Amino acid sequence: MTNTLYCFGESGNAYKAALALELAGVDWQPRFVDFFKGEGRSAAFLELNPMGEVPVLDASGTILTQSGVIQDWVMEATGKLGGDHREILRWTIYDNQKISGVAGPLRFMMNFLPAEKRNADVLAFLTGRLNAALNVLERHLAGQDWVVGDSLTCADISCAGYLFYEEPFNFNRADWPAIDTWLTRIQSVPGWKHPYDLMQRALPV
Numbered sequence: 001m002t003n004t005l006y007c008f009g010e011s012g013n014a015y016k017a018a019l020a021l022e023l024a025g026v027d028w029q030p031r032f033v034d035f036f037k038g039e040g041r042s043a044a045f046l047e048l049n050p051m052g053e054v055p056v057l058d059a060s061g062t063i064l065t066q067s068g069v070i071q072d073w074v075m076e077a078t079g080k081l082g083g084d085h086r087e088i089l090r091w092t093i094y095d096n097q098k099i100s101g102v103a104g105p106l107r108f109m110m111n112f113l114p115a116e117k118r119n120a121d122v123l124a125f126l127t128g129r130l131n132a133a134l135n136v137l138e139r140h141l142a143g144q145d146w147v148v149g150d151s152l153t154c155a156d157i158s159c160a161g162y163l164f165y166e167e168p169f170n171f172n173r174a175d176w177p178a179i180d181t182w183l184t185r186i187q188s189v190p191g192w193k194h195p196y197d198l199m200q201r202a203l204p205v
Helices: 012-023 043-048 067-078 085-111 120-141 154-160 177-187
Strands: 003-007 028-032 056-059 062-065
Touching: 003 012, 012 028, 012 067, 012 085, 012 154, 056 067, 062 067, 067 085, 067 154, 085 120, 085 154, 120 177, 154 177
Parallel strands: 003 028
Antiparallel strands: 003 056, 056 062
């Protein structure tokens, strides 16, 4: 049975799940969630995931939510993209709290929130938090090719999830040489795809 990922292209968290499924060779299909028109708050979707968020994976009848949980399922089900489990978990939590947890709201505010609702002080605060988190990742990657171990793992996919988007969120790859080299390395992995090539966009280009 095909696994179905409820997602939309602008979601970096959905991208982490989609890319893990794709690179691990899982048989899956995307199911578009029209997030910006409120589908995530609909009764039908809340019955599927009371958190009202994507991604949601219907793994042959087993419902999994949260990108890190879905990535963990991918590693367990396929034996791919894994390694030192605690280290992968450590960096996944770091990403969720420090990188994606800041980059997501920052990118949303700068691109998808009406201009009159964008607070300059909040944007400056989030930018500072993101830079602090990326400094940690930059130092870490200056001494090794991958976040954990000597090959691509879900830790890389998690930490890189938001960093492939072109919409401005005060992140410039050229300012982070180790991160830039690492992102290029991920893009060179056979089967890598951009988020908008894996999932339908909710908003027009």
